[in-house]
Amino acid sequence: MPWEKTFEESDVIEKTMALFWEKGYAATSISDITAATGIKRGSLYNAFNGKEDLFLQALLKYDNERRRKMLRQLESLDDPREGIYRFFDRIVETSLSDPHRRGCMLVNTSLDYAQHTEAAREVVTAAFKELTDFFERLIERGQTRGDIPETVEPVATANALLAFLVGIRVLGRGVVGEGPLQQMAESAKGLIG
Amino acid sequence: MPWEKTFEESDVIEKTMALFWEKGYAATSISDITAATGIKRGSLYNAFNGKEDLFLQALLKYDNERRRKMLRQLESLDDPREGIYRFFDRIVETSLSDPHRRGCMLVNTSLDYAQHTEAAREVVTAAFKELTDFFERLIERGQTRGDIPETVEPVATANALLAFLVGIRVLGRGVVGEGPLQQMAESAKGLIG
DNA sequence: CGTTGTTTAGACCGTTTGGTCAAAACAAGA
């Protein structure tokens, strides 16, 4: 008896994500979303629970399809040090190649931390936790392989790399150009020799 | 013939600054401002040119009374390396002691770079330029005094310190606690030996 | 083909948005 939806929910979320990513939560309106997706207002509210829910879905999609995917790829490399190197190369490259200068949606959201739902905050917190764990793990693996000096303290360095990541992604939104961004990435790599 | 204003413009800007600083441009409404200052709507528009102008004034006030003041203090120290050390100690301390977790208004604004007026963007750009110049200058002075190793490349390191600054201030808004923040500051100091 | 249960469309809701305006209030100079 039912009737299939005429749109793919994940397509809507994908386009919605692009909006929240670029303009942030407060500056993105429901009308922006209906305009960008072609979905009519009523259908949107029939499929989702409102703006907050839409944002959470978008954030989860970003987290799954970008952050998680990237870490998975880099973790599978033979050389762990190379994993961290490539991580920062890709961060800089991604920042520069995006014409909209959207940066990283998780970093953007972390700045408005207090304004968001508990659910959204948990996504951000977990994502950053997994990032430092990723750095820490790769550092330790690099040390057992002899590629990374034993003088490098894994936990502290992982936190420092996180700071670099956030700094690069924020400044990459427009304040700073290609040169400085690359220098920052080189400094980050320098922390693990 | 005139009639003096019954409020101090700088007081209004001060309270307005606190709002924009905490919630950002888009999430702060004119009603928020009239509520916080007690100024009636019409008087506000009589004294200022609107929301964008209000934000610019607030940003300038922040830049002058916080960033400029801090750099001036630290630059007058005898030991330039100590200047950079104290800089990061104060950044962490300031981040943690603010119950509202507002971070740095210039950093917050830099994330919404594209959304702001050209005038506001110029303030941010100039502020960050002066920050890297500050780091660079202190590094060079530290090197001529023999306190900072000659192997430290002033320009690249200045950019790296800027990345740390931004990272610490963003993560200090809530995602991360005291321990990691201090570790990041220590890593920043570590860049200049 | 009619019933059933969902989706769609878009008019509609009250509230809030940034911004304006006319009239009243006012202090200082004449």
Next chain:
DNA sequence: TCTTGTTTTGACCAAACGGTCTAAACAACG
């Protein structure tokens, strides 16, 4: 005290906000 030029006040504006709701459109089942 009366004029003068600015400030204050609060009502007012159109537009946009997030969200609701009803009626029509629809595909699948009996």
